[in-house]
Amino acid sequence: MAQTMETFEGAVGVGPAPPGSSRQRYDVLGRALSGLGFAAIWGLAAGSGAPALALANVYKVPMVLALSAVVALPAVLVTRHLLRIRVAPFELCAALVTSLYRASLLLLGFAPLLAVYAYTSQWVAPWLAQGSGLLALGCGAVALRSELSRLPAPRLQLLLLGSVAVITLALSLLQLVSLATPVLTVPTVFGSGIDGVLR
Amino acid sequence: MNALDVAGPVGAAGSVAAHLHAARWVAAGSFVALLLALTFGLLRAKKQVLHDEAEAALEADFQRLERELAAHGAAGPAAAREGTE
Numbered sequence: 001m002a003q004t005m006e007t008f009e010g011a012v013g014v015g016p017a018p019p020g021s022s023r024q025r026y027d028v029l030g031r032a033l034s035g036l037g038f039a040a041i042w043g044l045a046a047g048s049g050a051p052a053l054a055l056a057n058v059y060k061v062p063m064v065l066a067l068s069a070v071v072a073l074p075a076v077l078v079t080r081h082l083l084r085i086r087v088a089p090f091e092l093c094a095a096l097v098t099s100l101y102r103a104s105l106l107l108l109g110f111a112p113l114l115a116v117y118a119y120t121s122q123w124v125a126p127w128l129a130q131g132s133g134l135l136a137l138g139c140g141a142v143a144l145r146s147e148l149s150r151l152p153a154p155r156l157q158l159l160l161l162g163s164v165a166v167i168t169l170a171l172s173l174l175q176l177v178s179l180a181t182p183v184l185t186v187p188t189v190f191g192s193g194i195d196g197v198l199r
Numbered sequence: 200m201n202a203l204d205v206a207g208p209v210g211a212a213g214s215v216a217a218h219l220h221a222a223r224w225v226a227a228g229s230f231v232a233l234l235l236a237l238t239f240g241l242l243r244a245k246k247q248v249l250h251d252e253a254e255a256a257l258e259a260d261f262q263r264l265e266r267e268l269a270a271h272g273a274a275g276p277a278a279a280r281e282g283t284e
Contacts, residue, residue, distance in 0.1 A: 022251055026244035033237055063230040070233065179219070179226055 028094045035097070035104040036062040042107035045115035046129045049122075049185040060180040064173060069100055071172035072165060079164045085153045095147035096165065103140030107132060118185070126184045137173070141166045 043057030076096065077089055110132035117125040144165060148158045171194070177183065178193030189196050 022244055022247035026241065026248050029237055029241040029244055033241060036234070036237075059227075059230075063226060066230055066233050067226055070229070176226070179222055 024094070025090075028090075028097050031101040032097045035101040036066055038101075038104035038108040038111075039065045042104070042111045042114065042132070043183065045111040045118060046125075046184055048115050048118040049125065053182065053185065057183055060183060064176040064180050065100060065104065068169055068172040068176050069096060071176075072096075072168040075168040076161065076165045079161050083157045083160060085151075085157050085161060087151045087153055091151060092161075095144060095151070098147050099140045099144035102143040103136040106136045106139045110135075122185075126186045126188060129184055130188060130190070137170065140169075 039062045040058045043059075043061030044054050046061070047053035047055075047057040073093070073096070076092060080087065080089070080092060110128070114125065114128055114132060117128050141162075145159075145162050148162050149155070151158060174190065174197065175193045177190050178196070181187075181191040192199070
């Protein structure tokens with residue numbers, strides 16, 4: 001039935017753009033830049049207790065997000081190659097970018113609340129910031145699983161690929177956060193990277 | 200005593216601190232380069248999308264004209280006969 005619908009959509013010229021087309025490339029790049037913009041807004045809100053920190057966060061938080069994706073990407077592509085998943089690298093990148101976009105959308109949703117708390121509470125604001133960050137990470141993982149499940153490949157291999165992507169993303173995020181510290185007004189356990197978490 | 204004893208945890212921590220400053224600059228440079236690449240990529244993709252849309256519109260116009268011409272061509276001899284009579 002789905003195949004019939006796809007054939008029909010192809011015949012009448014509607015439905016999703018073919019993979020790698022200029023429209024899809026434009027959408028993916030737009031999502032990547034929008035995601036970075038949303039992360040910058042969250043950073044502004046998280047550091048709004050101190051104006052200098054807020055301004056620095058406009059660049060730091062998107063940097064952490066973008067570089068973690070860049071650092072995780074080679075591991076994801078190598079896993080794809082080793083598992084012999086016949087999916088174009090562009091489609092994998094699109095899935096990764098879409099999941100990060102959805103995670104940053106969640107950060108954007110929390111940003112106003114975080115800004116209010118950053119101005120009014122010294123103790124709850126860092127917890128809220130860390131909680132929203134971890135929630136966004138979880139949301140990104142779920143979104144990545146959902147995006148990968150649409151690809152034409154065996155489910156077990158896609159599950160493995162998704163797990164590798166989430167683990168490498170989380171590990172690179174952790175170390176890049178330590179590189180960008182301070183992001184919040186108080187020091188956190190993530191400020192020292194994996195050494196601080198394991199200590 | 201082995202090599203790890205000589206380096207020790209203090210030496211390792213000092214090494215990390217010394218490299219942190221350089222790592223921050225590398226990260227900042229990479230991020231700016233990535234941001235520029237994404238922006239230029241987006242602009243190029245937008246240009247391509249506009250080009251494709253214009254081409255599709257032109258193709259649709261051309262096909263419509265072709266259909267109209269065919270319709271006129273079919274009606275043409277009959278209209279010409281009516282005119283002469």
